[in-house]
Amino acid sequence: MLCTKCLCLRRRQGNEVRWIVFGLCHGGNFRHLQLHPGYKQRSQYSRRLYVETRPPPNNPPKLGPTPQRPRWDCDNSGMHNLPRLPCFLNGDYTVLPEAKVSVMDRGFIFGDGVYEVVPVYAGRPFHFAQHMARLDRSLAATRITQPHTHAQWLEIATNLIAAYAESTCTKAENTDQLVYIQITRGVALRDHVMPQNIRPTVFAMSNAMKPPSAAQRAQGVACVSANDFRWEKAHIKSTSLLGAVFARQISFDADATETVMFRDGFLSEAAASNVWMVRNGTLMGPPKDHLVLEGVRYGLIEDICREAGIPFELRRIARDEVLQADELLLSSATKEVLPITTLDGQPVGRGLGKGRPGPIYKALWDGYQRAKAQ
Numbered sequence: 001m002l003c004t005k006c007l008c009l010r011r012r013q014g015n016e017v018r019w020i021v022f023g024l025c026h027g028g029n030f031r032h033l034q035l036h037p038g039y040k041q042r043s044q045y046s047r048r049l050y051v052e053t054r055p056p057p058n059n060p061p062k063l064g065p066t067p068q069r070p071r072w073d074c075d076n077s078g079m080h081n082l083p084r085l086p087c088f089l090n091g092d093y094t095v096l097p098e099a100k101v102s103v104m105d106r107g108f109i110f111g112d113g114v115y116e117v118v119p120v121y122a123g124r125p126f127h128f129a130q131h132m133a134r135l136d137r138s139l140a141a142t143r144i145t146q147p148h149t150h151a152q153w154l155e156i157a158t159n160l161i162a163a164y165a166e167s168t169c170t171k172a173e174n175t176d177q178l179v180y181i182q183i184t185r186g187v188a189l190r191d192h193v194m195p196q197n198i199r200p201t202v203f204a205m206s207n208a209m210k211p212p213s214a215a216q217r218a219q220g221v222a223c224v225s226a227n228d229f230r231w232e233k234a235h236i237k238s239t240s241l242l243g244a245v246f247a248r249q250i251s252f253d254a255d256a257t258e259t260v261m262f263r264d265g266f267l268s269e270a271a272a273s274n275v276w277m278v279r280n281g282t283l284m285g286p287p288k289d290h291l292v293l294e295g296v297r298y299g300l301i302e303d304i305c306r307e308a309g310i311p312f313e314l315r316r317i318a319r320d321e322v323l324q325a326d327e328l329l330l331s332s333a334t335k336e337v338l339p340i341t342t343l344d345g346q347p348v349g350r351g352l353g354k355g356r357p358g359p360i361y362k363a364l365w366d367g368y369q370r371a372k373a374q
């Protein structure tokens with residue numbers, strides 16, 4: 001059978017489905033093959049042969065409505081061989097395929113750990129001290145011992161940034177990266193009770209930053225809304241992220257960038273971003289309480305507002321107010337600040353600026369770029 005999109009030939013052999021590529025529309029990168037339902041990996045033996053390693057599932061898991069069309073833009077699809085990216089595990093520098101932790105690690109068994117994601121611009125960690133302060137807060141809240149001083153963490157991050165740059169044959173100062181840090185409670189036999197005196201498992205890696213595209217910056221992004229069904233300790237940057245995974249998948253399935261969540265009718269945050277509202281020239285965000293993760297951008301955005309003379313307020317924000325906002329914004333380490341221009345398919349804003357990035361976004365974006373350059 002020929003695929004109508006790319007004219008690949010489909011052959012079923014027992015439990016396997018093989019795609020023979022004729023190279024007509026893939027532009028050399030083969031990603032189009034992810035259009036094929038059930039596509040799992042490229043054959044290691046031939047650039048022209050792709051093999052589905054198991055038959056397409058009869059009942060795929062559902063979070064909401066099943067996407068109506070195939071998705072091919074997920075970077076993780078088909079990632080079966082880890083790249084040899086540098087990483088740090090329990091005091092040693094190694095590469096991802098070599099880094100191994102015990103199956104009895106409580107991070108694996110319970111998601112019992114915390115993490116940080118630090119943006120790096122031109123080889124320099126951005127607002128590192130604030131990320132370290134939040135890491136300390138997450139560790140204290142989960143009663144996990146901080147295994148390193150902030151100076152040691154900076155040294156580890158600096159080494160990983162240099163190693164990543166070297167692995168791509170670039171100088172660190174020519175790279176923007178994301179340093180990921182994770183500390184789990186450690187290894188113990190399975191028991192919910194927090195074991196005492198075990199050594200935390202420490203992992204860190206760095207990778208290229210993937211910022212929003214120029215089109216997303218220029219046009220803003222689409223978001224959908226959902227009830228906030230996560231737990232009530234959202235202020236901890238915990239590796240127990242199934243709620244966030246479910247939340248993000250809702251927007252992914254709807255071809256949107258983020259899921260804006262409401263708890264009891266009030267704005268909380270998005271799956272992996274904070275959410276901001278502009279009304280009559282004032283920038284507003286939800287209070288820093290246990291229902292949201294206090295993004296490192298909370299403090300930064302407040303500073304930028306002060307410098308730009310933009311009134312800044314943290315308070316509970318009702319869903320109706322969000323639906324009538326002049327502007328809506330996302331913020332996170334990778335998104336920096338990013339305008340939401342449609343929510344649940346409705347354009348955000350009023351008048352001529354409706355559905356377009358607004359003036360407060362532009363002022364915040366400019367301020368953010370100045371902060372990065374300092």
Ligand SMILES: Cc1ncc(COP(=O)(O)O)c(C=O)c1O
Pocket residue numbers: 117244269270271272273274292293294295296297298331332333334
């Ligand atoms: C749930 C949640 N809220 C907010 C943020 C934004 O935090 P930051 O600005 O520190 O990246 C994140 C970042 O990952 C997040 O996961």
